[in-house]
Amino acid sequence: MTRLVVISNRVSIPEPGKSEAGGLAVAITGALDEYGGLWFGWDGEVSETAVSELTTVQRENITYATLPLPKEDYENYYLGFSNEVLWPVFHFNLGAMDFQLEYAKAYQRVNERFAGALSTLLEGGELIWVHDYHLLPLGKALRKEGVKDPMGFYLHIPFPSYDLLRAMPGYRGLLDDLLHYDLLGFQTDNDLHAFRQAVIETFGAEIAGDTIECNGRQVRTGVYPVGIDVDELIAEAEHSRDNEQARQLEEDLGERDLIIGADRLDYSKGLVQRFNAIEALLTQFEHRRQKTIFMQIASPSRSAIPEYDDLRRQLEEMAGHINGTYADLDWMPVHYLNQTFPREALIGLFRSARVGLVTPLRDGMNLVCKEFVAAQDPEDPGVLVLSELAGAASELSGALQVNPYDVDAIAAAIEQALNMPLDERQERYRQMLGVLRRNSLLEWRRRFMEHLSQQNSDAD
Structure with a gap:
């Protein structure tokens, strides 16, 4: 079975004998258990130095690979761009947006650093599943590192309407980032519709069924509502x-x-x-x-x-x-x-x-x-x-x-x-x-993984 690689902003390495914190973590771990693979992301630690080392921990057939964030990146990438720009805009609260150029630079820098560190761990022939708004540019950054394997991205928060989105500086670049994935998953039909409208208005994208054709690329899209066990x-x-x-x-x-x-x-x-x-x-x-x-x-x-x-x-x-x-x-x-x-x-x-x-x-x-x-x-x-x-x-x-x-x-x-x-x-x-x-957590995982695996078959 094809190896699965999951990337999320935060990775909590499970301790033996302790239950995992949330149902979503359990679902992702279940997918990794089934496929075998790697979970990569920030370890939640903030370091005083800019140099940070990759840490890997093995738990049965899952490898957990984590990096700390330097203090500057924590403040500008995480608190700044992720949570004072993307979070308010995507939650329809423009009044709370605080855009600063240093935030945007740190957001791009951290995603590129994640891509560079992750690319050293990839073996080729894998399925790659990226999670949430902290990592919108990661797919494009991985492509620059030479990764050709199928990549899926799932957005856990709403996607804003086009008029709201374009109030955010740099939105065109973020839309283009998303178009470097093979499969994009959204919570609701409204979120998917808002994304499609944004790429049509911004790039003149064409929609064919569940596929977006834009700038010479084809991206499959779908609605996958997250559930519970x-x-x-x-x-x-x-x-x-x-x-x-x-x-x-x-x-x-x-x-x-x-x-x-x-x-x-x-x-x-x-x-x-x-x-x-x-x-x-x-x-x-x-x-x-x-x-x-x-x-x-x-x-x-x-x-x-x-x-x-x-x-x-x-x-x-x-x-x-x-x-x-x-x-x-x-x-x-x-x-x-x-x-x-x-x-x-x-x-x-x-x-x-x-x-x-x-x-x-x-x-x-x-x-x-x-x-x-x-x-x-x-x-x-x-x-x-x-x-x-x-x-x-x-x-x-x-x-x-x-x-x-x-x-x-x-x-x-x-x-x-x-x-x-x-x-x-x-x-x-x-x-x-x-x-x-009908829309359980396991069904959410099964459907997304099935469609991402189909992208692998299509590539063959």
């Missing part, structure tokens, strides 16, 4: 009552209804609007006071970027304001937790909740909403309130979908969810669970 998550949820934190929560809740949100602390997640919606719920539906608790878990993220620190402080102030206005001696409506919880604890919290509140302003997919659905008790499931601007909205029609900017609509949807009859809740749950099974 449904059966594994259901099993975790069924055992969640054994978790001490989940048991304590149920005792504390008593007869009160739990509304839960769990996100990385990021301005794209719509957390400010969500807190305003909770205040609107307590204002417009007074009978919810004393009877409802909103718990928002916001895992710390990119604290070195000022916007993220500002957001943390703003949410703390909003939680204090709502609690100061509505709390009573024996009831506090908002529980805001700026910390990371173990996966098993989160799953237990999801199962205890009557409403899952997932309202990003823009999201490539959003797996939290899928995890919430899978974690529910089939006999008495909670209801998902979901932003229509999340990629998952195109799959989860059984959710109550809302505009994440409309706080009154969110409050009304929460009220509808809390009043929903059992038979309707069960029907919505069954419908969404069926979709999750």
Whole structure:
């Protein structure tokens, strides 16, 4: 079987006896287990010197190869261009874009350095799978290193509309970079359509079925929605009552209804609007006071970027304001937790909740909403309130979908969810669970790898 090479910005080398952090890492490891191969990327370390050595670790039939980032590259490639230029533009937030030429130079430099280091490890005749927005130019850089093997690229975040994209300096070069891959994967039809429009408007590309023809190159494209391991998550949820934190929560809740949100602390997640919606719920539906608790878990993220620190402080102030206005001696409506919880604890919290509140302003997919659905008790499931601007909205029609900017609509949807009859809740749950099974994490991996392997056959 053809050897697989996976490249991602961050690589976490698994330690024997420890479970891997996320489902996506498990899926990629599964593909590498199946094909045998190499996982390459940044090791998460920041070095003081510009010279960095490649480290390789073998775990059964997978080689993990990692590099540290020099401090300057960490600040300019990762924090700078990746997260202060690409991230806001691709999440439709031009106001947060901070383009600086040194950021763009570092972004290109790191991708070229990755390509140079990786090319020394390639054996030829492999399948190469590159992940996410940090590595848009890597395919072109590898081609310059003489790599001719099939290369696929998967974008985990949204792709912006053409009008938004062209507000970003250097967008033409990044589009051309993507056209050096053989297969491009996107989360939704909208993302694929936006990319096609961009290359048509910029380069006069032609579309033939699922193939883009441009500048003498042919690139296959497809939609591959990322999913979850449904059966594994259901099993975790069924055992969640054994978790001490989940048991304590149920005792504390008593007869009160739990509304839960769990996100990385990021301005794209719509957390400010969500807190305003909770205040609107307590204002417009007074009978919810004393009877409802909103718990928002916001895992710390990119604290070195000022916007993220500002957001943390703003949410703390909003939680204090709502609690100061509505709390009573024996009831506090908002529980805001700026910390990371173990996966098993989160799953237990999801199962205890009557409403899952997932309202990003823009999201490539959003797996939290899928995890919430899978974690529910089939006999008495909670209801998902979901932003229509999340990629998952195109799959989860059984959710109550809302505009994440409309706080009154969110409050009304929460009220509808809390009043929903059992038979309707069960029907919505069954419908969404069926979709999750059809678009599982393993299916996502299988389809992408099948299409990338076809590119290998076509090349032969």
